[in-house]
Amino acid sequence: MSLIVQKYGGTSVGSTERIRRVAERIARTRGEGHDVIAVVSAMSGETDRLLELGRELSKRPTEREMDVLVASGEQVSAALLAIALNDRGVQTRSMLGHQAEIRTDAVHTKARIRTISKERLQAVLDSGSVVVVAGFQGVDDEGNITTLGRGGSDTSAVAIAAAIGADMCEIYTDVEGVYTTDPNICSTARKMRQISFEEMLELSSLGAKVLQIRAVELAMKHRMPIHVRSSFSDAEGTIVTAEENVLESVVVAGVTADKKAVKVTVRDLPDYPGVVAQVFEPLAEANISVDMIIQNVSDQGETDLTFTVSQEDAARAQELARELSKTLGGKDVILDDHVAKVSIVGLGMRNHAGIAARMFRLLADEGVNIEAISTSEIKTSVLVHSKYTELAVRVLHDGFGIGDTPGA
Amino acid sequence: MSLIVQKYGGTSVGSTERIRRVAERIARTRGEGHDVIAVVSAMSGETDRLLELGRELSKRPTEREMDVLVASGEQVSAALLAIALNDRGVQTRSMLGHQAEIRTDAVHTKARIRTISKERLQAVLDSGSVVVVAGFQGVDDEGNITTLGRGGSDTSAVAIAAAIGADMCEIYTDVEGVYTTDPNICSTARKMRQISFEEMLELSSLGAKVLQIRAVELAMKHRMPIHVRSSFSDAEGTIVTAEENVLESVVVAGVTADKKAVKVTVRDLPDYPGVVAQVFEPLAEANISVDMIIQNVSDQGETDLTFTVSQEDAARAQELARELSKTLGGKDVILDDHVAKVSIVGLGMRNHAGIAARMFRLLADEGVNIEAISTSEIKTSVLVHSKYTELAVRVLHDGFGIGDTPGA
Numbered sequence: 140m141s142l143i144v145q146k147y148g149g150t151s152v153g154s155t156e157r158i159r160r161v162a163e164r165i166a167r168t169r170g171e172g173h174d175v176i177a178v179v180s181a182m183s184g185e186t187d188r189l190l191e192l193g194r195e196l197s198k199r200p201t202e203r204e205m206d207v208l209v210a211s212g213e214q215v216s217a218a219l220l221a222i223a224l225n226d227r228g229v230q231t232r233s234m235l236g237h238q239a240e241i242r243t244d245a246v247h248t249k250a251r252i253r254t255i256s257k258e259r260l261q262a263v264l265d266s267g268s269v270v271v272v273a274g275f276q277g278v279d280d281e282g283n284i285t286t287l288g289r290g291g292s293d294t295s296a297v298a299i300a301a302a303i304g305a306d307m308c309e310i311y312t313d314v315e316g317v318y319t320t321d322p323n324i325c326s327t328a329r330k331m332r333q334i335s336f337e338e339m340l341e342l343s344s345l346g347a348k349v350l351q352i353r354a355v356e357l358a359m360k361h362r363m364p365i366h367v368r369s370s371f372s373d374a375e376g377t378i379v380t381a382e383e384n385v386l387e388s389v390v391v392a393g394v395t396a397d398k399k400a401v402k403v404t405v406r407d408l409p410d411y412p413g414v415v416a417q418v419f420e421p422l423a424e425a426n427i428s429v430d431m432i433i434q435n436v437s438d439q440g441e442t443d444l445t446f447t448v449s450q451e452d453a454a455r456a457q458e459l460a461r462e463l464s465k466t467l468g469g470k471d472v473i474l475d476d477h478v479a480k481v482s483i484v485g486l487g488m489r490n491h492a493g494i495a496a497r498m499f500r501l502l503a504d505e506g507v508n509i510e511a512i513s514t515s516e517i518k519t520s521v522l523v524h525s526k527y528t529e530l531a532v533r534v535l536h537d538g539f540g541i542g543d544t545p546g547a
Numbered sequence: 548m549s550l551i552v553q554k555y556g557g558t559s560v561g562s563t564e565r566i567r568r569v570a571e572r573i574a575r576t577r578g579e580g581h582d583v584i585a586v587v588s589a590m591s592g593e594t595d596r597l598l599e600l601g602r603e604l605s606k607r608p609t610e611r612e613m614d615v616l617v618a619s620g621e622q623v624s625a626a627l628l629a630i631a632l633n634d635r636g637v638q639t640r641s642m643l644g645h646q647a648e649i650r651t652d653a654v655h656t657k658a659r660i661r662t663i664s665k666e667r668l669q670a671v672l673d674s675g676s677v678v679v680v681a682g683f684q685g686v687d688d689e690g691n692i693t694t695l696g697r698g699g700s701d702t703s704a705v706a707i708a709a710a711i712g713a714d715m716c717e718i719y720t721d722v723e724g725v726y727t728t729d730p731n732i733c734s735t736a737r738k739m740r741q742i743s744f745e746e747m748l749e750l751s752s753l754g755a756k757v758l759q760i761r762a763v764e765l766a767m768k769h770r771m772p773i774h775v776r777s778s779f780s781d782a783e784g785t786i787v788t789a790e791e792n793v794l795e796s797v798v799v800a801g802v803t804a805d806k807k808a809v810k811v812t813v814r815d816l817p818d819y820p821g822v823v824a825q826v827f828e829p830l831a832e833a834n835i836s837v838d839m840i841i842q843n844v845s846d847q848g849e850t851d852l853t854f855t856v857s858q859e860d861a862a863r864a865q866e867l868a869r870e871l872s873k874t875l876g877g878k879d880v881i882l883d884d885h886v887a888k889v890s891i892v893g894l895g896m897r898n899h900a901g902i903a904a905r906m907f908r909l910l911a912d913e914g915v916n917i918e919a920i921s922t923s924e925i926k927t928s929v930l931v932h933s934k935y936t937e938l939a940v941r942v943l944h945d946g947f948g949i950g951d952t953p954g955a
Contacts, residue, residue, distance in 0.1 A: 155603040192627055195563040197634035204633065207641050208626035211619035218616035219600055225612065226605035233615050237645060238690055282646055 141306040142174045142264075146274065146296035149183035150313040151370035152216045155223075161311075161370065162223035165269060169229055174264050176303065178274045178296040179220055181212025202247035206276075206286045210236070213273035213292070221271045231269040234259070236276035236284065241295065243277035243285045249426055250285035251353075252277060252294065255302035264303075272299060293354035301361035308363055310350060311370035316377035317342065317349050320394040320536045324529045327542030331392070332375070335382040338392045341484040341518040355379065382486065390487035390494065391539040396528050397480045400430065401453040402510075403446055405460050406470035410442040414467065418444060421459045427452040431480070431513045431522060445511065447522070450476065478510065479528040482520035483535055495519045501538040507531050549714040550582045550672075554682065554704035557591035558721040559778035560624045563631075569719075569778060570631035573677060577637055582672050584711065586682045586704040587628055589620025610655035614684075614694045618644070621681035621700070629679045639677040642667070644684035644692065649703065651685035651693045657834055658693035659761075660685060660702065663710035672711075680707060701762035709769035716771055718758060719778035724785035725750065725757050728802040728944045732937045735950030739800065740783070743790040746800045749892040749926040763787065790894060798895035798902060799947040804936050805888045808838065809861040810918075811854055813868050814878035818850040822875065826852060829867045835860040839888070839921045839930060853919065855930065858884065886918065887936040890928035891943055903927045909946040915939050 145165065152158050161177075168175050181189075189209045193200040217233040224231035240256035263270045274292025277285050287294050293310060300308035315330055317339065322328040334342075336359035343352045349367055358365050358379065368376025408414055415434065422429055433445040448456045453474055460472045488494045495512075498519055502509060507530060511522040523531055536542055553573065560566050569585075576583050589597075597617045601608040625641040632639035648664035671678045682700025685693050695702050701718060708716035723738055725747065730736040742750075744767035751760045757775055766773050766787065776784025816822055823842065830837055841853040856864045861882055868880045896902045903920075906927055910917060915938060919930040931939055944950055 155600060158604060189623065192563055192623075193630050196566060196627055196631040199634075200630040201633040201639075204626045204629040204641055207643070208623060208630070211622045211626075214619045214622070215597065215600070215616060218612045218619075219604055221612040222601050222608045222616070223604040225609040226607075231609075233612055235615070235692075284643075 140172045140174065142176075142303065143168060144176045144178060144296050144300040144303075144305045144308045145311060146178040146292055146309065147180065147220075147311045147370060148292065148313065149180040149186070151311050152179055152220065153183040155219065157370075158216070158219050158223050161220060162227055162229070164311075164370070165224060166227050166229050169269060176260065176264070176270045176272060176299060176305070177220060178272045178292055178299060179213060179216040180274050180292040181209070182216055185212040185215070203283060206247045206284050210273070210276040210284050210286055213275050217271045217273040224269055224271070229269055230267055231271060232263050233271045233273065234263070235273045237278045237282065239272055239299075241277035241298070243279055243287070245279040245281070245283065245285065246426065247283075247285055249288040250277060250279070252287070252298045255298055257302050260299065260303050287353075290351035290354075293351040294357060297354045297357045297361075297363055297365065301357065301363050305363070307366055308358065309366045309368060310354075311368060312349060313369065313371065314349060315369045315372065315374055316367050317379070317393075319392070319541045320532055321396065324396070324532050325394075325536045325542065327537060329541070329543045331377050333378045333380060333385045334392060335385045335486055336379060337382060337517055338484050338486055339379045341482070341515070342393050342395055350379070385486075389485055389541065390491050391483045391485040391541055392487075393484050393541070394532050394536045394539070395482050395484065396532050397482075398525055398528055399450045400447040400478055400480045400522070401450055402475040402478045402522065403448060403453070403456055403460060404473045404475070405444045405464050406473065407441045408444055408464065408469040409467055410440055415444065417467070418460060418463055421463060422448075422456055425455060425459060427456050427459075429456075431511055431520070433511045433513075447478070447480065477525045478522050479525040479531075480520050480522050481528065481531040481535065482518055483539065484518045486517055488517050488519070497538070498535060501534050502531055505530060505534050507534070548580045548582065550584075550711065551576060552584045552586060552704050552708040552711075552713045552716045554586040554700055554716070554718045555588065555628075555778060556700065556718075556720045557588040557594070559719050560587055560628065561591040563627065565778075566624070566627050566631050569628060570635055570637070572719075572778070573632060574635050574637050577677060584668065584672070584678045584680060584707060584713070585628060586680045586700055586707060587621060587624040588682050588700040589617070590624055593620040593623070611691060614655045614692050618681070618684040618692050618694055621683050625679045625681040632677055632679070637677055638675055639679060640671050641679045641681065642671065643681045645686045645690065647680055647707070649685035649706070651687055651695070653687040653689070653691065653693065654834065655691075655693055657696040658685060658687070660695070660706045663706055665710050665712075668707065668711050695761075698759035698762075701759040702765060705762045705765045705769075705771055705773065709765065709771050713771070715774055716766065717774045717776060718762075719776060720757060721777065721779065722757060723777045723780065723782055724775050725787070725801075727800065727949045728940055729804065732804070732940050733802075733944045733950065735945060737949070737951045739785050741786045741788060741793045742800060743793045743894055744787060745790060745925055746892050746894055747787045749890070749923070750801050750803055758787070793894075797893055797949065798899050799891045799893040799949055800895075801892050801949070802940050802944045802947070803890050803892065804940050805890075806933055806936055807858045808855040808886055808888045808930070809858055810883040810886045810930065811856060811861070811864055811868060812881045812883070813852045813872050814881070815849045816852055816872065816877040817875055818848055823852065825875070826868060826871055829871065830856075830864055833863060833867060835864050835867075837864075839919055839928065841919045841921075855886070855888065885933045886930050887933040887939075888928050888930050889936065889939040889943065890926055891947065892926045894925055896925050896927070905946070906943060909942050910939060913938060913942050915942070
């Protein structure tokens with residue numbers, strides 16, 4: 140008998156018919172003798188509907204209240220799934236963030252989990268019940284409702300799995316697993332059987348959209364294996380696990396593209412120590428994550444600073460940068476959202492020289508201009524004009540030979 | 548400076564536009580220097596939408612989970628109203644049932660409030676905030692979410708007003724106040740300026756639908772005055788208050804009709820001591836409230852027992868009565884939903900003889916047959932065929948001369 144945490148995303152619980160199918164699957168797992176904790180997202184579309192209501196009432200809605208508002212979405216799914224399971228004769232109880240004592244910090248809309256009460260969850264499991272936990276939500280030390288940010292239910296599931304010592308954390312989604320690249324862009328994309336936490340981390344931060352990056356970080360920290368699979372089929376998905384458990388390591392595991400990057404350029408900043416820190420401190424305080432950062436060589440004591448942020452943070456980042464630029468006597472702050480970040484990821488890059496050079500050559504041969512470069516141990520990313528996104532992905536995916544053999 | 552509790556029903560918060568208007572009214576009250584606690588219902592239609600989702604998944608959905616499900620409706624309204632108020636610069640915090648520590652018993656879907664944390668609410672008021680409390684919900688001693696039954700937000704509002712020692716509890720609704728009878732049935736219906744708790748109790752239990760009966764009971768117990776008024780106008784509504792504060796006492800204050808009564812008749816029950824108790828005990832255990840009870844004289848050791856219940860409890864009541872009737876050797880159990888209960892209510896009835904007789908005469912003169920009668924100190928009710936409902940109401944309302952003078 141194992142203890143399994145199963146997370147079901149918004150599309151998996153998008154209608155009562157689909158919730159019934161999720162209940163069926165949980166009943167089957169239970170029938171095989173396993174203990175189950177299910178973690179659910181809001182029904183698809185519900186979070187957006189709620190956000191929209193909040194935004195109709197205020198251009199800058201109070202974040203504390205937005206959390207109260209959107210947390211209701213997961214509450215509804217949790218109750219509905221519990222109802223469906225009880226109806227099938229599978230004894231079940233729903234638990235909300237405050238009931239499972241999912242304690243977070245107090246950063247509304249982007250909170251981080253600190254602790255989870257193992258005892259509360261275990262007590263319900265011990266009573267012979269399946270537990271359905273509302274994902275995405277927690278409470279801070281004052282009892283205020285917090286949410287974990289978009290896709291936070293993945294993090295809820297992994298955190299719960301780690302807290303309770305589950306044997307496996309299954310993430311049910313609307314795709315079959317993790318692919319070597321986006322199958323919509325590249326017909327030779329292939330589903331991976333296994334991938335390391337490290338590679339997955341780079342893939343998901345780059346826009347693979349299958350798993351929330353914080354969930355992968357957390358799983359890596361606790362060495363909790365994740366099985367990413369489809370809630371619409373019984374096919375095996377992709378196991379994300381520790382590096383030593385990955386059987387075959389490849390040089391380049393996957394190619395990803397992120398079109399949602401926005402390039403922010405601050406022109407003619409004075410170039411003395413501490414200026415760059417002054418630019419990024421207010422962004423950090425506003426919880427805006429900056430991705431790539433490029434600073435050009437100084438020209439007559441002035442420099443241009445370029446960085447990328449997500450689309451949702453772009454307006455706020457521009458505003459903050461503008462305020463600062465004005466104080467420092469810099470020029471205008473320019474946004475460019477016609478950019479895409481294309482990356483190759485693979486553990487093997489650590490031991491193989493020349494992978495980056497080969498990447499630049501493959502792109503150059505197709506006439507794709509590179510606007511910026513950033514690298515890490517197992518990843519190389521380039522910023523290109525967004526019109527080249529699909530071309531760049533295909534060139535790299537096939538150039539590194541990581542997909543299915545065409546026609547095979 | 549006063550402390551005012553304002554309760555806004557589902558239609559008052561039925562859209563973001565309406566929520567904005569509620570925020571405007573609260574801001575005005577706050578601007579006059581008062582402290583405000585607002586209690587909100589779910590947006591109109593939302594509770595029904597949620598109940599429907601639950602029922603799609605199960606014919607007998609778990610009541611604990613239905614409470615988790617529907618409580619989300621008030622959570623959404625509370626958050627939205629707080630967002631709207633903060634947007635106007637009125638510092639506001641929402642509080643859910645568990646946050647305001649609204650403790651109830653554990654009877655899901657029909658829970659009763661036991662205690663409310665004055666300290667929690669007062670602390671937020673003391674910080675200079677308006678508090679918006681999600682109505683209708685609480686938590687039991689185990690931290691499970693409970694709901695107070697349909698219309699429970701009225702009860703939440705009065706209980707909070709009593710706990711915190713408010714000066715007034717305003718109930719905002721979609722009507723202008725309490726009328727002498729239904730204006731849709733009787734054109735001479737008149738809005739009352741004042742009414743005693745006792746009269747309101749009889750009126751609302753009889754279907755006046757303006758205030759939940761338990762809210763009135765609670766207000767009477769704590770002598771908390773209620774101002775029932777429209778959220779769509781600034782007109783004064785009706786003050787419900789202690790008898791000694793009601794300036795003019797009338798013989799008959801109002802006439803009400805309840806078409807949702809269902810008559811249950813248990814035929815040929817053996818007539819020995821304890822039989823009637825045996826019939827009603829299982830109904831009480833199932834939390835079914837029985838209204839009128841009529842037992843005919845015994846005929847050869849057998850008797851017919853008739854009682855009325857609400858439409859929603861009718862099927863369950865019939866089922867329970869059938870089981871019992873079978874055990875006791877009684878005959879069939881018959882439901883009749885073509886009945887209506889028409890009542891006159893007034894404090895003055897205590898001191899005036901012959902009011903009931905006059906009521907029966909007025910009905911008889913119009914050929915309305917009376918199927919059953921029940922009386923209390925300040926109320927007389929008759930059960931009639933439902934086709935006579937409107938006729939009976941008009942005859943009594945005008946016969947006792949309690950409305951506007953026609954043509955005046």
